[in-house]
Amino acid sequence: MGNPVFPILERIAAAGRAFEGDEIGSRESLIELGRDLIAALEIPSEFLQRSFWAEPALSAHCKFAVEVKLFQHLKNASDAGISSDDLAQKTGVDVVLLQRIMRHLIAMKIVSFFNGKFFGTALSDGLAADNYQKSIDFCYDVARPSFNGFPEFFKKTDYKLPTSLTDGPFQAAHGTQLPFFPWLVATPPHLDEFDAFMSAYRAGKANWYDPGFYPVAGRLIKGFDPSNNDVLLVDVGGGRGHDVQLFATQHASHPGKLVLQDREPVIASIQDKKKLPFESQAHDFFTPQPIKAARAYALHSILHDWGDEEGIKILESLKPALKPGYSRILLNEIVLSEEHPTIAATSMDMMMLAHFAVRERTEADWKAILTKAGLKLVKIYSYPGVAESVIEAELAVAAYVK
Ligand SMILES: C[S@@+](CC[C@H](N)C(=O)[O-])C[C@H]1O[C@@H](n2cnc3c(N)ncnc32)[C@H](O)[C@@H]1O
Structure with a gap:
């Protein structure tokens, strides 16, 4: 077998040309090929670092960002950017803690840093919108604990497929016997967050009634x-x-x-x-x-x-x-x-x-x-x-x- 990286690079070049020509689906193909490239290059120690440290810390920082309106402050600062002291003052976060969190967000390409100032990116500016902020709350507070509990839950149930709407990983994680939807209604503000999540998670994608999809x-x-x-x-x-x-x-x-x-x-x-x-x-x-x-x-x-x-x-x-x-x-x-x-x-x-x-x-x-x-x-x-x-x-x- 030859080196798997070169064929991926060739496909990236072709998908890049399609993207330049605004071809439908080319953006998603480029992302997928980017993942192929990482999978072909990443070694186990890097995989562990990314999956078990960097990404969990990133999602925790996004939840933190919602609490202190971090992405909104960066967005408001616009092209002028914002210094760590000013951002610390606006968010009420200790400046050293803030700098450390911001460095991780920079490394994970969520925000940027230039000439001593922090800047929002198209991604963090997008995440500042209310429906994404509520989606982050839903994903962090409701969905993530359910995923975290998978290994323990499946071990306890002898690795059987869950079949009950009132006794699955979600119920184990949240200490409830209610099915998901009644729990959302009974546990504010999660219904509101879930509805925001439903409208946000596929935003930016073609809808079934858009041209070229369902006639x-x-x-x-x-x-x-x-x-x-x-x-x-x-x-x-x-x-x-x-x-x-x-x-x-x-x-x-x-x-x-x-x-x-x-x-x-x-x-x-x-x-x-x-x-x-x-x-x-x-x-x-x-x-x-x-x-x-x-x-x-x-x-x-x-x-x-x-x-x-x-x-x-x-x-x-x-x-x-x-x-x-x-x-x-x-x-x-x-x-x-x-x-x-x-x-x-x-x-x-x-x-x-x-x-x-x-x-x-x-x-x-x-x-x-x-x-x-x-x-x-x-x-x-x-x-x-x-x-x-x-x-x-x-x-x-x-x-x-x-
Ligand atoms: C996954 S969401 C889908 C919402 C929307 N169709 C969308 O795709 O964005 C499922 C929807 O089913 C609704 N639902 C759940 N049980 C229902 C029931 N018994 N009768 C009517 N709607 C119900 C929920 O309130 C929720 O809005």
């Missing part, structure tokens, strides 16, 4: 028939409506109504409902879908929260509302590749393992669950560099005849 005009708008129902799209379990809001912006001249559904406390927490371009409705997706014969029902990151049994119940509760040959189900979900799993897909699979005792699904898994619910997979639409695909499904012919 909204051809598959939803064309053939829309308000005599069936004047609802174009129901976003089932849509949180506070970040998806449906952007759908309305992206397809401003769409016909029909958009409806958001979620659990009662989530819908109740939406501000200024009247100003929004969609209607909202409290609906438990384990009960029959009240909106019949809409053109489409989107379920974004819903079924991956549940095992097959519950997933089938969710689909079966939706099924009687579907108009044969007209209504479409759009599952916006990860389709896990066995051969080329991406970090975006596997880290979500780990989140599912930790918090819901469930898994991300392969194409074969999706076909199986849809078939068991009496539905048919029509087509999977994917987009370069985006973890989640659109799995379009409809009533299986046998279900029409019943």
Whole structure:
């Protein structure tokens, strides 16, 4: 075998040219190739240092940064930068402690230092936004303890796959018997942080209704028939409506109504409902879908929260509302590749393992669950560099005849 580094460098050069030409997915390819390069070069001692010291310290420093508004102060200082004394004064942190933390953030390429001043970067300026700050709180306070507890939890359970929604790594880490969602509601401010995380973790990525992804005009708008129902799209379990809001912006001249559904406390927490371009409705997706014969029902990151049994119940509760040959189900979900799993897909699979005792699904898994619910997979639409695909499904012919 030749040196593995040179072929990677050649691929980096090719991906760099694609990136220069603004090719879709080229940025993500470059990041992936950067990881290939590190994996080919890094020796075990460096791996240990990075994974077990540098990265845990970095995430702890990001949590610290939220507490003292560090990224906001750097952003406000803009091109002038800020000295350690001024930053210490604004954050209230001991100047020596601050300098040490800042040095690690510089080494980890989160902030920069030049001519005696600290500067924010595009990354730290981005992280200063409220939804990322709340996401850091959620990831640090809720998700990370669940991952940290994996080895002990699995040892205790004799290395069996967790199957209970009330007794998994998350419950062990947080000393609760509540399932994840009720715990979020009962433990403020984690519901708020989680909703911010849901809107933030895929920001900057193409949405399923963006050009080149799912053909909204051809598959939803064309053939829309308000005599069936004047609802174009129901976003089932849509949180506070970040998806449906952007759908309305992206397809401003769409016909029909958009409806958001979620659990009662989530819908109740939406501000200024009247100003929004969609209607909202409290609906438990384990009960029959009240909106019949809409053109489409989107379920974004819903079924991956549940095992097959519950997933089938969710689909079966939706099924009687579907108009044969007209209504479409759009599952916006990860389709896990066995051969080329991406970090975006596997880290979500780990989140599912930790918090819901469930898994991300392969194409074969999706076909199986849809078939068991009496539905048919029509087509999977994917987009370069985006973890989640659109799995379009409809009533299986046998279900029409019943
Ligand atoms: C993983 S989040 C997905 C949110 C949104 N669709 C997205 O992709 O950003 C799961 C959503 O399901 C909602 N949910 C959980 N159980 C529900 C139920 N029984 N009925 C309706 N919504 C539920 C949660 O409140 C949450 O908003």
